[in-house]
Amino acid sequence: MTERHATIEPIASFRDRARRWLGENLPPATEYYVGAFDEAVWARHRELQRTLFDGGFAGICFPKEYGGQGLTPAHQRAFSEESLGYEMPLALNVPTLAICAATLLDLGTEQQKRARLPAVLRGEEVMVQFLSEPRGGSDLAGLITRAERDGDEWILNGTKIWSSGAYAADYGLCLARTNWDVPKHQGLTLFLVPTTAPGLTIRRIRQVTGSVEFCEEFFDDVRLPADSVVGEVGGGWAAATTLLHHERAAVGGSSPYISGDQPHLGGEADTLIELARSTGCLDDPRVREDIGAARTTRIVRDQLIAHVSGAIAAGAMPPAAGSLVRLFGAETTWLQTDSALRIAGTAAATGAPDGPGNGQVGIDYLFRNAGSLGGGSTEMARNLISERVLGMPREHTADRDLPFNQVPRGR
Numbered sequence: 001m002t003e004r005h006a007t008i009e010p011i012a013s014f015r016d017r018a019r020r021w022l023g024e025n026l027p028p029a030t031e032y033y034v035g036a037f038d039e040a041v042w043a044r045h046r047e048l049q050r051t052l053f054d055g056g057f058a059g060i061c062f063p064k065e066y067g068g069q070g071l072t073p074a075h076q077r078a079f080s081e082e083s084l085g086y087e088m089p090l091a092l093n094v095p096t097l098a099i100c101a102a103t104l105l106d107l108g109t110e111q112q113k114r115a116r117l118p119a120v121l122r123g124e125e126v127m128v129q130f131l132s133e134p135r136g137g138s139d140l141a142g143l144i145t146r147a148e149r150d151g152d153e154w155i156l157n158g159t160k161i162w163s164s165g166a167y168a169a170d171y172g173l174c175l176a177r178t179n180w181d182v183p184k185h186q187g188l189t190l191f192l193v194p195t196t197a198p199g200l201t202i203r204r205i206r207q208v209t210g211s212v213e214f215c216e217e218f219f220d221d222v223r224l225p226a227d228s229v230v231g232e233v234g235g236g237w238a239a240a241t242t243l244l245h246h247e248r249a250a251v252g253g254s255s256p257y258i259s260g261d262q263p264h265l266g267g268e269a270d271t272l273i274e275l276a277r278s279t280g281c282l283d284d285p286r287v288r289e290d291i292g293a294a295r296t297t298r299i300v301r302d303q304l305i306a307h308v309s310g311a312i313a314a315g316a317m318p319p320a321a322g323s324l325v326r327l328f329g330a331e332t333t334w335l336q337t338d339s340a341l342r343i344a345g346t347a348a349a350t351g352a353p354d355g356p357g358n359g360q361v362g363i364d365y366l367f368r369n370a371g372s373l374g375g376g377s378t379e380m381a382r383n384l385i386s387e388r389v390l391g392m393p394r395e396h397t398a399d400r401d402l403p404f405n406q407v408p409r410g411r
């Protein structure tokens with residue numbers, strides 16, 4: 001038996017300890033977390049993360065030397081289950097912890113990990129991803145934000161978009177093109193960028209739901225020190241692949257790097273039952289069918305997460321299999337959001353978001369398609385599953401092997 005296994009706390013005693021600590025230190029959740037909308041929410045979640053850190057429950061799967069607990073995904077799952085019903089720092093889950101910090105853990109230099117990870121786990125730093133560009137996010141390798149070397153520095157120019165929560169962030173992981181003479185996948189580099197860097201402008205975007213969480217960023221001669229590179233210069237595609245692997249796990253609900261969980265909005269049969277009761281249609285056979293389907297899908301999804309994440313960890317499935325969870329997660333969200341809409345009926349459009357009849361259902365419906373775009377679109381997930389999990393032939397891409405400066409582009 002290794003030393004690690006000899007000293008690791010058994011899940012049952014960890015779960016008991018977590019249950020007691022949560023009861024004594026965190027208030028019950030009074031409402032679902034639906035995304036941070038203002039600075040006060042971010043400040044509260046940073047504070048909650050600090051409480052977890054001080055209590056020894058932050059970063060359960062992060063190594064101890066970077067401020068984590070050095071435990072296993074099974075410990076994380078136990079903690080997440082126990083934390084349902086408590087107010088948790090959920091705004092820091094995605095992308096800060098589960099995507100950006102997880103990527104830094106895999107690829108960062110020792111200096112980057114020691115500087116950033118403990119600060120993130122203490123709730124002092126929020127991180128975001130600067131990947132998508134106005135020209136489209138699916139063809140990530142075709143991005144045109146450029147970074148040029150100038151002595152000991154890099155100079156960044158370009159535009160990013162759809163970065164969730166960038167206005168509240170301290171650092172962003174930014175993928176940029178550093179070599180235009182090689183095919184598109186080979187000329188990219190990932191950078192760690194402070195959001196306060198001179199020349200970086202962050203603007204918030206208002207959506208149809210009223211949310212202003214998405215941002216767009218303009219990089220105008222942003223100067224970065226040479227040690228801002230995450231991974232290798234020119235190794236940005238490998239770095240992005242690692243990041244996207246963590247993103248798929250996070251979006252699909254199988255990331256071990258989160259700080260707790262909550263019942264999913266519109267997803268729990270209980271929420272639908274409550275909704276049906278409030279709109280007086282709980283005895284309608286069609287509604288009961290919807291509630292049953294939502295409950296069954298949720299159970300299947302949870303089992304799929306357990307199966308796929310276990311298989312990836314054991315090497316029985318490739319990391320790309322995370323797309324299975326990601327795909328099913330989006331389908332589950334669609335089914336549940338649609339069921340909630342059918343149950344709420346006209347109240348979804350006419351009800352106040354926080355009033356009886358639940359107008360929030362209508363708002364959730366407007367955001368429905370985000371589930372099949374965030375973390376890579378559903379179509380791209382299907383491509384990935386067919387090519388990397390099922391071994392089917394690769395989709396033809398005309399620009400794959402051309403030096404990027406020879407690829408025809410619009411203005």
Ligand SMILES: Cc1cc2nc3c(=O)[nH]c(=O)nc-3n(C[C@H](O)[C@H](O)[C@H](O)COP(=O)(O)OP(=O)(O)OC[C@H]3O[C@@H](n4cnc5c(N)ncnc54)[C@H](O)[C@@H]3O)c2cc1C
Nearest residue numbers: 129130131132136137138162163164370373374376377379
């Ligand atoms: C909730 C949410 C959070 C997000 N957070 C971030 C973030 O923090 N940082 C960030 O950088 N981005 C973020 N994004 C952006 C996200 O990564 C992009 O929306 C996604 O990659 C798709 O890019 P696009 O929207 O530009 O669509 P496009 O790439 O323009 O695609 C449009 C449509 O064409 C389809 N399509 C494109 N290519 C193919 C193909 N080869 N085969 C089949 N179909 C294809 C797509 O599936 C899609 O339906 C977020 C998006 C959402 C919804």
